[in-house]
Amino acid sequence: MELATLSSQLNPVFREALLARVRFYHDLGLTEFYRRPVDPALAQDMGAPSLDSQTWNNSAQPALFQEDQPIPPRKPINAPPQVAIPQSAILAPPQEALQLIRDEIGDCTRCPLHKGRNKLVFGDGSPTARLMFVGEGPGADEDAQGIPFVGKAGQLLNNMIAAMGLQREEVYIANVVKCRPPGNRVPEPEEGNTCSPFLFRQIDVVRPEVLVALGATAATYLLGTRQPLAGLRGRVHAFRGTQLIVTYHPAYLLRDPRQKKEAWADLQIAMKELGLKPPSRG
Numbered sequence: 001m002e003l004a005t006l007s008s009q010l011n012p013v014f015r016e017a018l019l020a021r022v023r024f025y026h027d028l029g030l031t032e033f034y035r036r037p038v039d040p041a042l043a044q045d046m047g048a049p050s051l052d053s054q055t056w057n058n059s060a061q062p063a064l065f066q067e068d069q070p071i072p073p074r075k076p077i078n079a080p081p082q083v084a085i086p087q088s089a090i091l092a093p094p095q096e097a098l099q100l101i102r103d104e105i106g107d108c109t110r111c112p113l114h115k116g117r118n119k120l121v122f123g124d125g126s127p128t129a130r131l132m133f134v135g136e137g138p139g140a141d142e143d144a145q146g147i148p149f150v151g152k153a154g155q156l157l158n159n160m161i162a163a164m165g166l167q168r169e170e171v172y173i174a175n176v177v178k179c180r181p182p183g184n185r186v187p188e189p190e191e192g193n194t195c196s197p198f199l200f201r202q203i204d205v206v207r208p209e210v211l212v213a214l215g216a217t218a219a220t221y222l223l224g225t226r227q228p229l230a231g232l233r234g235r236v237h238a239f240r241g242t243q244l245i246v247t248y249h250p251a252y253l254l255r256d257p258r259q260k261k262e263a264w265a266d267l268q269i270a271m272k273e274l275g276l277k278p279p280s281r282g
């Protein structure tokens with residue numbers, strides 16, 4: 001049975017709850033999951049919604065979930081280039097240099113994400129920004145408009161930027177992948193590794209003083225290593241001549257607003273690096 005078929009057979013309410021839980025763990029930096037077979041009677045005793053018995057029949061499960069199958073090895077994340085492209089090697093002014101990268105991407109079919117794309121989401125903001133945010137990938141609103149962070153998470157990011165005393169037009173925003181992963185899933189390593197070199201080139205053109213990684217996926221591709229978000233937050237990482245700060249993705253903060261205080265503490269580290277003071281409320 002295909003995974004997509006298995007997923008479509010789940011009770012929609014239960015499926016949404018399951019997706020929200022998996023995203024929650026992903027935002028915490030836990031990115032590898034496997035499922036053990038569940039006894040339907042036990043699941044119902046525990047209050048789970050009634051499920052199609054075939055869905056939970058061990059013999060009907062895809063091979064990935066058979067207990068005697070080894071868990072497939074994790075595909076590696078490519079390390080980012082250690083050294084930024086020298087400024088002297090970028091011959092065009094930043095706006096034009098970004099446009100040259102966009103032109104090179106073109107109507108990209110380099111990875112499978114192009115198949116479900118409506119609009120490619122390149123980046124947005126000032127080509128000479130002192131502060132740059134990097135997210136994971138476009139969602140539905142971004143895919144429809146071709147602009148990063150324009151949905152609910154984008155509104156929250158705008159508020160975070162305003163709280164820092166900046167306007168959105170003053171910062172630059174881009175994602176690890178430029179096309180929307182189906183169902184907003186985490187990009188596969190093949191996809192992230194294929195697309196992220198364009199992000200590194202955008203960073204080299206903008207040359208922000210501070211880079212903020214929003215969530216575990218952005219941190220993983222910028223640092224070239226998978227680590228739980230908890231171990232990366234709260235400090236400054238040296239990143240190819242830029243100060244890198246890791247915080248929660250705004251979509252995660254919408255799901256768990258209690259963590260906004262933690263995210264604000266991270267942004268204050270960024271502000272300190274930039275010499276910014278929050279706007280007065282008076």
Ligand code: SF4
Nearest residue numbers: 108111114178179195
């Ligand atoms: S995600 Fe990046 S590499 Fe993949 S198709 Fe889109 S632009 Fe190309």
